Amino acid sequence: MTTTILVTGGTGRLGRALVPRLADAGHEVRVLTRREREPAAWTWATGDLRTGRGLAEAVDGAAVIIHLATTNGRGDIAATRNLVEAASAAGRPHLVYVSIVGIENVALGYYRAKAACERLVEESGLPWTILRTTQFHDLITAICDVQRRLPVTMMPAKVSFQPIDVTEVAERLVAIAALPAAARVPDLGGPQVRDAAELARSYLRAIGRRRPVWSVRLPVKAIRDYRAGHHLTPERAVGRITFEEYLSRTVHARNTR
Ligand SMILES: NC(=O)c1ccc[n+]([C@@H]2O[C@H](COP(=O)([O-])OP(=O)(O)OC[C@H]3O[C@@H](n4cnc5c(N)ncnc54)[C@H](OP(=O)(O)O)[C@@H]3O)[C@@H](O)[C@H]2O)c1
Numbered sequence: 001m002t003t004t005i006l007v008t009g010g011t012g013r014l015g016r017a018l019v020p021r022l023a024d025a026g027h028e029v030r031v032l033t034r035r036e037r038e039p040a041a042w043t044w045a046t047g048d049l050r051t052g053r054g055l056a057e058a059v060d061g062a063a064v065i066i067h068l069a070t071t072n073g074r075g076d077i078a079a080t081r082n083l084v085e086a087a088s089a090a091g092r093p094h095l096v097y098v099s100i101v102g103i104e105n106v107a108l109g110y111y112r113a114k115a116a117c118e119r120l121v122e123e124s125g126l127p128w129t130i131l132r133t134t135q136f137h138d139l140i141t142a143i144c145d146v147q148r149r150l151p152v153t154m155m156p157a158k159v160s161f162q163p164i165d166v167t168e169v170a171e172r173l174v175a176i177a178a179l180p181a182a183a184r185v186p187d188l189g190g191p192q193v194r195d196a197a198e199l200a201r202s203y204l205r206a207i208g209r210r211r212p213v214w215s216v217r218l219p220v221k222a223i224r225d226y227r228a229g230h231h232l233t234p235e236r237a238v239g240r241i242t243f244e245e246y247l248s249r250t251v252h253a254r255n256t257r
Helices: 013-024 055-059 075-090 109-122 137-145 166-177 196-206 221-227 243-255
Strands: 004-008 028-033 043-046 064-067 094-100 128-133 153-156 213-216
Touching (some): 004 013, 028 055, 064 075, 075 094, 075 109, 094 109, 094 166, 128 166, 137 243, 153 196, 153 221, 196 213, 196 243
Parallel strands (some): 004 028, 064 094, 094 128, 153 213
């Protein structure tokens, strides 16, 4: 059945994997973005979640809203509140929110903002579904990339990640969008729990860069929480694409561009 689906954050890392899949599944897809975009197989809705500009038009007629947009900070709370208000004024769309595993147990401001957004969604009065996932493979490569001008790559000592491929999160969201609202659904974790330094070495090998990786002990509460593994879900290691498989796909794509 064709459904009109609004995706916020559809131009981001996860959104770029999700939007074409929703369109391929036959849905009428509308993507909220702050900027003018080239025509695509879906409709662009120009607007801004933080100011509320364009939101009434963006949500109009949407049966499902998949909320991925993030300001990577506390701005997410106002953005989510504005979205909930616009969606509630428009009708009773199914609101789907993507969140992060373990947010209540890791002392990061961003995670506190995500938890506040979850509460806004739960208390919105709209039918809702929240899917929590572990870190995306792309986040690990981004952590390495920001250090590219340094002679070493530093990773937090004794910290592991369980990264997941955005294509697998996207596939799960396509399935969720076709189902009735389901409240908190089971977490989605990547296939392997891996030492952070080992992931960095794999990445550097894949891009052909030779440099040491240092495991650095950081006396920070959030890192202690990561060391305790609160952001991991080994019992939900349902992703299949490993970090190395992701690297061989993306580095190959980058080299052949
Ligand atoms: N990255 C991870 O490892 C990870 C792990 C678990 C869960 N998540 C969650 O997954 C979701 C997607 O993450 P991502 O890494 O794919 O995001 P991302 O690449 O950082 O993309 C951010 C998106 O948010 C949109 N956006 C930002 N400010 C906006 C505003 N004021 N109004 C409207 N749109 C705005 C941007 O759209 P335009 O620039 O086009 O306006 C962009 O599409 C987030 O909720 C994140 O917390 C991420």
